[in-house]
Amino acid sequence: MASLAANLSQSGTMWSVISVAPYAIGLSFFAFAYFVILPYIEYLRDPKGLRKYPNLSPFSGFSAIPFMLMAGRGFRSRELAELHKTHPVIRTAPNALSYGDARAIKDIYGHNTKCTKDGAYSVPVGSHYNLADVVDKPDHARKRKVLSSAYALKNLESWEYKVTDKIQRMFRHFDKVCTLAPKEDVASGKVAPDQKELTLDLRGWNNFFTLDAIADIGLSEKLGFLDAGNDMVTAERKDGSTYQTSLREALYPTARKQSYLLWDYNWYLTINKLVDVIPFFKRMSKSADDWENIMWHRGSKRLERYENGEKLDDFFQALMEDKNGNANNLEWGEVVAECNIMMNAGSVTTAVAITNVMYQLLRNPKALMKLREELDSVLDEDEVVADYDKVKHLPYLRACLDESLRIFPPTSHGLPRETPAEGANILGDWVAGSTTVSMSAFVAHRLESIFPNADQYIPERWLGEEGKSLQPYLIAFSAGARSCIGRNISYLEQAKAVASMVHRYDFALAYPGWELQREETMNLILGDMPVKIWRRDRSAEA
Ligand code: HEM
Incomplete structure (x- = not known):
């Protein structure tokens, strides 16, 4: 009986394999035709005249996959900077060109470009665009x-007082973890x-600092990361239930996922x-939900305060009303989208910038000394x-800040733009309409012709x-027109934080x-x- 049942089930499995097989074969053939053959024919047909540009990889003319895989290696722009040393324009995907010449x-x-932000911005948008992703x-x-x-x-x-307050809180911690001044060779x-x-x-x-600062500037919110020494916050699901994360x-992780996947807009x-x-x-998807x-x-929470009539001195107030107190009448989804980009763009980049400057100064003691003299x-x-x-x-x-933004720009990848329907002139060459074009800040900043000894x-x-x-x-x-609207806030935070840190403390990296x-x-x-930190001793410096 048992073996009959086994035979029956085996033959059932066999029949189902046989009956499914044609569909599987058909589907595979369809997928191969759709993802490989058709794009390859299109590549040969070359309706946009992009074949004249060198490809990033032999497959880039008909697939974005090589560009996506580059993300997995961790530093796409550095690889592009190397390639652009010999090629001013590189085709990175069937419809995308990367530039490596400053004139681009x-x-x-x-300001006069006719290019607009491309699908990379519009495809992942939720219910409302924000200032950074609106096309x-x-x-x-x-x-x-x-x-x-x-x-x-x-x-x-x-x-400014909000930023001052955050630096004071940060320094309360720094003072607590200060170690004794080391011997000269460590210093x-x-x-x-x-x-x-x-x-x-x-x-x-630095990240706690920029997050606490932007939450206060933007929403009069005290996140308290600098006091707690961690970044746990309350999140609220749409059903009203809350949790800590x-x-x-x-x-x-949300940005990491996008950087891997967001290069084939159709898919x-x-x-x-x-x-x-x-x-x-x-x-990573769970992180996006969080x-x-x-x-x-x-x-x-901020809306509640606004509706209760509190007039707070923050970005949210300016979003809701103009300076004469007239309502701006933005939809609630748009307000949330703007708060979202302000908290995101307004924290990550500046934290990276401040950390980078401090790192560069510690690696370049002469620059650090010169800066100290100026500050003192x-x-x-x-x-x-x-x-x-x-x-x-x-x-x-300012030179220390700008040089650090140059050598490692916090937003380094090539910001993708789309040429207008009628095409555009780039580097003196006509590029067909609806083509993605970009130039990475990292690539631009490493051009030896403009920045000699660019790696230094x-x-x-x-x-x-x-x-x-x-x-x-x-x-x-x-x-x-699409440059950063928050650069002044960032310079204020960077200048105050770096000047104050350099003036009050000394640091040593983990090892030479x-x-x-x-x-x-x-x-x-x-x-x-990780650094060793101690209070500066001016008498020892003299
Ligand atoms: C070192 C710090 C910063 C860097 C390196 C930086 C970099 C950039 C870059 C490269 C863009 C253009 C993005 C694109 O075209 O996709 C941009 C736009 C933007 N940034 Fe920043 N940013 C910084 C700080 C800030 C701060 C502090 C805020 C807000 C408080 C902010 C808010 C924005 C917004 C809203 C946009 C969109 C502007 C528009 O399209 O009109 N950024 N930023």
Whole structure:
């Protein structure tokens, strides 16, 4: 009986295999034809004239997969920078060109460009666009007008006290974990400090700082990460239930997933769901939900205060009403979307920037010394947090910040733009309509023709008239109408934080030659930065 049943089930399995086989074969053939043969025919047909450009890989003319795989290797722009040394234009995908010549900056991103943001921005959008992902030019202009008062310098400087407060809180922790001043050989970076004395992860604390600061500037919200020493926050599901989660764990993996998958716009949404069968990607999707839920909770709490008539001095207030108190009448989804981008773009990038400068200064003691001299000449000896008025025009401080933004731009990847329907002239060449074009800031900043010894940290290059003439090639904040609206907030945070840290403390890296780990997602994010920290001893320096 048992063997009859086994035979029956075996023959049943066989029949079902036989009956399914034609469909499987058909499907495979269809997939092969759709994903390989047709794109290859299109590649040979070359209706847009893109075949004249060298391919990133032999497959790039008919598939975006090689470009997607590059993301997995961790630093796409660095690989592109190498390739662009010999090729000014590279075809990275069937419909995408990467540029490696500084003249392309104006053509692609400049004020007069006809290029717009491409599918990379619109495809993943939720219910409402925010200022950074809106594609339509008039809609962008409308949003930028509403938001420009929120981001205006005048508002910004009136919010300085919020940044001061966060630096004070950060320094309470720094003071607590300060170690004893080391011997000269450790202080000068020649000898590794005792590993037990690496009491501070500077990268983590810079991130707590920028998150606490932007939450206060934006939503009058006290996240309290600097007080707690961690980034646990409340998130709220749409059914009203709440839970605790790590903010950075919610924020970073979402960008990582997009950087792997977001290069075939037609298939992104499908691929994005399909890959969730793999736990590695599934975890990233959960992070995206957590991020939405965090922002939903924060936004709702702030709305409650607004509806209760509280007039708070923050970005949210400026979103809801113009300076005369007239309602802006934005839909609630749009308000949440703007808060979302402000918290996201407004924290990650500046934390990366501050960490990078500190890292560069520790690796370049002469630059650090020069900066100290400049700071000591304007700050009182016992001044804990640098007053922005005193440091905002210091040329060497600004040069240190800009040189760091140059050598490792926090948003490093090529920001994709689409040529208008009628095509566009780029580098003197006509490029057909609806083609994706981009130039990575990392690639632009490593051009030897503009930045000699481009791999070296040389703040002096930004000084004087010569330095001024380099500014158009610093595209860490992008360029033109879609350039960063938050750059002034960022410079304020960077200048105050770096000046105050350098003025009050001394640091040593984990060992001579220690390097900061970087991973390029949409941003160039950083690994931990363990340091030994101690209070500066001016008498010993004299
Ligand atoms: C070092 C710090 C920063 C860097 C390197 C940076 C970089 C950039 C870049 C490259 C863009 C263009 C993005 C694109 O075209 O896709 C951009 C746009 C934007 N950034 Fe920043 N950013 C920084 C700080 C900030 C801060 C502090 C905020 C907000 C408080 C902010 C908010 C925005 C917004 C809203 C946009 C979109 C602007 C538009 O399209 O009109 N950023 N940023």
